[in-house]
Amino acid sequence: xxxxxxxxxxxxxxxxxxxxxxxxxxxxxxxxxxxxxxxxxxxxxxxxxxxxxxxxxxxxxxxxxxxxxxxxxxxxxxxxxxxxxxxxxxxxxxxxxxxxxxxxxxxxxxxxxxxxxxxxxxxxxxxxxxxxxxxxxxxxxxxxxxxxxxxxxxxxxxxxxxxxxxxxxxxxxxxxxxxxxxxxxxxxxxxxxxxxxxxxxxxxxxxxxxxxxxxxxxxxxxxxxxxxxxxxxxxxxxxxxxxxxxxxxxxxxxxxxxxxxxxxxxxxx
Amino acid sequence: xxxxxxxxxxxxxxxxxxxxxxxxxxxxxxxxxxxxxxxxxxxxxxxxxxxxxxxxxxxxxxxxxxxxxxxxxxxxxxxxxxxxxxxxxxxxxxxxxxxxxxxxxxxxxxxxxxxxxxxxxxxxxxxxxxxxxxxxxxxxxxxxxxxxxxxxxxxxxxxxxxxxxxxxxxxxxxxxxxxxxxxxxxxxxxxxxxxxxxxxxxxxxxxxxxxxxxxxxxxxxxxxxxxxxxxxxxxxxxxxxxxxx
Numbered sequence: 001x002x003x004x005x006x007x008x009x010x011x012x013x014x015x016x017x018x019x020x021x022x023x024x025x026x027x028x029x030x031x032x033x034x035x036x037x038x039x040x041x042x043x044x045x046x047x048x049x050x051x052x053x054x055x056x057x058x059x060x061x062x063x064x065x066x067x068x069x070x071x072x073x074x075x076x077x078x079x080x081x082x083x084x085x086x087x088x089x090x091x092x093x094x095x096x097x098x099x100x101x102x103x104x105x106x107x108x109x110x111x112x113x114x115x116x117x118x119x120x121x122x123x124x125x126x127x128x129x130x131x132x133x134x135x136x137x138x139x140x141x142x143x144x145x146x147x148x149x150x151x152x153x154x155x156x157x158x159x160x161x162x163x164x165x166x167x168x169x170x171x172x173x174x175x176x177x178x179x180x181x182x183x184x185x186x187x188x189x190x191x192x193x194x195x196x197x198x199x200x201x202x203x204x205x206x207x208x209x210x211x212x213x214x215x216x217x218x219x220x221x222x223x224x225x226x227x228x229x230x231x232x233x234x235x236x237x238x239x240x241x242x243x244x245x246x247x248x249x250x251x252x253x254x255x256x257x258x259x260x261x262x263x264x265x266x267x268x269x
Numbered sequence: 270x271x272x273x274x275x276x277x278x279x280x281x282x283x284x285x286x287x288x289x290x291x292x293x294x295x296x297x298x299x300x301x302x303x304x305x306x307x308x309x310x311x312x313x314x315x316x317x318x319x320x321x322x323x324x325x326x327x328x329x330x331x332x333x334x335x336x337x338x339x340x341x342x343x344x345x346x347x348x349x350x351x352x353x354x355x356x357x358x359x360x361x362x363x364x365x366x367x368x369x370x371x372x373x374x375x376x377x378x379x380x381x382x383x384x385x386x387x388x389x390x391x392x393x394x395x396x397x398x399x400x401x402x403x404x405x406x407x408x409x410x411x412x413x414x415x416x417x418x419x420x421x422x423x424x425x426x427x428x429x430x431x432x433x434x435x436x437x438x439x440x441x442x443x444x445x446x447x448x449x450x451x452x453x454x455x456x457x458x459x460x461x462x463x464x465x466x467x468x469x470x471x472x473x474x475x476x477x478x479x480x481x482x483x484x485x486x487x488x489x490x491x492x493x494x495x496x497x498x499x500x501x502x503x504x505x506x507x508x509x510x511x512x513x514x
Contacts, residue, residue, distance in 0.1 A: 104372045107365050115473045119454075216470070226481050229456075229472035234379040236466035239489065243482060250478070 015211050022199040028207055029058075034248055036191075036203040039158065039259050043166040051167025051182060055159035058205060061093075061147035064159040066167045068182070070130055070174050071138035081128025083139040085114040087156060094148035108232070110143065113157050115228040116188040116219035117141070123164060124183035130176050137169055139182070150206035153217045153230075154256075157190035162260050188227050189257045190219040191249035195235055200245060202252055216242065218249035222257060226250075277451055280437040287448065292441045295431075295491050300412070300502045302419040310420025312502075314412040317445055318402030323412035324395050325420040331391035342387035346375040346394040348409055354401045370406050377410060377459050377469035383423040392422065403449035404432050410459050410469060411495060418503055427499050428468055429492040430459040433484035435476060440483045442491050456484045462496040465489070 018028050026032070037058030046052035051066035073080060087110040089097045102110075117123065128137035141164070143156045167182035194204035194212035204212060213235030219228040226246060231237065237245070279287055286292070296317030305311035308324035315321075331337045348370040352361050363371075378394060394416065396409040407430025414428040434444045436452035444452055454474020460467055476484065 104368050107368045108372055111365060111369050119473045119475060121475075221475075224477070226472065226476050226478065227474065229470055230373075231467065231470035232373065232376060234376055236380050236461065236468050237470070238466060239485065242467060242470065242485070246478060246481065 014207060018207060018211060019197050019199075022196060022201075027201060029205060031201075033199065033201045034252055036154075036252060036256060037205065039256065041158070041162050041260060043162055049163075050170050051163045051165075053159045053162035053166060055155055055162060057151060057155040057158065057203070059147060059149035060151060060155045061145075062152070062155040062159045063144045063146055064156070064163040065142050065144070066163045066182075067140045067142070068137050068167065068169050069140070070135050070176065073129075073133065073136040077125075078133035079126060079129055081123070081125040081137045081139060083114075083118065083123055083125065083141065085110045085117070085141045085143070085160070087113070087143045087145065087152075089145050089148075089152075093145045097145075097148065108230070109152055109156055112153055112217055112219075112228060112230045113141075113143070113160050113190070115230075116157060116190055117160065117164070120186040120188040120219070120221045120225070120227040122161070122184060122186045122188050124185045127183040128169070135176075139164075139167075148206070150209040151192050151203050153192045154190050154203060157188075157219065158256065158260055161187060161189065165261070186221045186223070187257050187261065188219050188221050189253040189260070190217050190228070191252045191256070192217040193245050193248070195237065195241070200241060202248065216245050218246050218253075220250050220253045222254070224250055277447065278437070279448055279451060280439050284439075286436070286441060286445075288445055292439055293487055293491075295443050295494070296445065298495060298498060300415060300498060302415055302502060302506045308416070308420070310416045310418070310422070312412045312415035312419060314408050314415070316402075316404065316408040316411075317443070318400060319398070319405055319408045320400040321405065321408050321412050322397045322399060323409065323416040325392065325413075325416045325422065326395075327392040327420075328387040328390035328422070329393075331389060336391070337389045340388050341384040342382070342390045342392050344375050344379045344382060344384065344392045344394060346378055346396060346413060347371050348374055348396045348398070348406065350398040350401060350405070354398050370409075373469055373471065374406065374410050374413065377428060378413060378417065380466075380468045381414070381424045381426055381428050381461055382417065383425070386423060392417075401446075403444050403446045404430075404457070406430065407432050407457050407459060407469075411499065415499055415502065418499075419506070426461040426463045427496060428459050429462055429496045429499060430457065430469065431488045431492040431495060432457040433488040433491075435474065435480060435484065440480050440487065442487045454480070454484070456481065456488060458485065458488045458492070460489055460492050462493050 040056040049065035171177040195214040215232040310325040434455040459469035
């Protein structure tokens with residue numbers, strides 16, 4: 001309970017200002033309601049990782065490293081590889097992050113990113129078997145938050161996807177064949193919305209996040225399927241609001257996906 | 270949804286489910302309040318094979334002091350599964366799943382309680398899953414809401430949970446354990462039935478927009494039915510229908 005996303009009290013004047021801007025259809029940083037902050041993706045940033053991506057979403061910065069190692073499969077899935085996700089909210093990223101075991105915020109973040117990747121079958125885990133029932137590839141997705149300026153759900157989800165798309169399975173290092181690109185089936189992208197007053201904005205920045213009443217993340221695939229949702233905070237949504245948010249996330253997610261896939265081919269986008 | 274595959278047929282040729290239910294049919298539900306005498310409020314729910322108890326302590330001074338909020342009560346829900354509640358023994362204590370569920374349940378309950386009436390206090394809500402059969406978080410939040418009402422804590426409404434999902438390509442209400450294990454999607458929700466507001470919403474699986482909205486509507490309709498049971502349970506407790514209340 002020691003780590004809080006919110007920076008605490010946003011001056012009352014700023015709260016009113018953000019709401020006044022919303023009335024005029026704009027936001028504190030000049031964006032439209034569906035406009036995502038600029039995304040910068042640098043893949044291959046960590047040479048010691050098997051896949052990596054440094055992602056900036058506005059001023060929010062997340063580094064994801066993917067490590068792939070042989071391990072034992074789960075007894076109920078002997079012919080599938082394994083994926084695990086973890087988020088570290090390291091104290092250098094925000095005055096409100098504290099060292100120690102993972103906070104509930106970090107756990108929720110990791111699990112929401114995990115659900116999007118797992119449920120869409122983004123990684124082709126069936127191609128990650130070395131010896132059925134004995135040895136499979138284990139994909140560790142570790143997300144390191146380096147600068148917190150709001151909306152870690154999307155920054156982590158984008159960085160995880162870019163890092164996975166960059167990853168090479170290091171078969172040669174473990175002497176089990178030739179290296180190969182981590183096989184991907186799908187490209188799930190989370191889009192997070194914040195409810196401020198009666199307005200709902202995509203990709204909330206830190207100021208917006210700290211006055212938001214409710215939050216909703218919707219992860220969608222390139223096929224237009226919905227793979228994960230997570231509502232958060234103390235407010236509520238109406239059913240009509242949820243339906244609109246899902247539709248907005250489908251179209252915003254598609255644009256973000258194009259940026260991730262476009263940027264992942266080169267060194268930098 | 271964990272990528273498991275199975276030859277089990279979850280919907281038969283007559284369109285019935287593995288336990289004989291129709292796609293939009295709930296499992297049997299029984300509820301009761303006042304089951305923990307030491308607590309300020311408590312409730313017990315049996316929902317299909319789920320057996321879940323909830324108890325409320327507070328509002329009471331929040332400790333440690335730094336967790337206090339100067340303008341409201343904090344609600345601390347703790348979702349916990351007994352070691353024997355599932356087939357394979359669960360190691361006691363919080364795991365990542367229960368930490369996440371405790372967080373979203375706490376947030377959902379905060380949306381309904383008049384927390385501003387009790388600054389600097391904590392309202393502790395303990396949810397113990399004694400036997401699990403899928404849908405434990407929505408059954409748990411339903412029991413928690415009954416326990417809060419039983420404790421006399423002022424609320425805007427009751428919170429009612431219900432899940433829907435997809436099995437064998439069919440959108441169905443209130444998944445049981447086999448359906449949850451081998452199905453294609455799960456959408457747990459909790460609503461405030463008076464206004465229709467959505468206080469808890471999660472989803473995992475693979476659904477089209479139409480399937481997802483069907484599932485949400487199914488879950489919300491069922492929640493309104495469960496709401497009637499909640500009200501009846503509270504009324505009968507205060508009428509003294511149950512001799513032990």
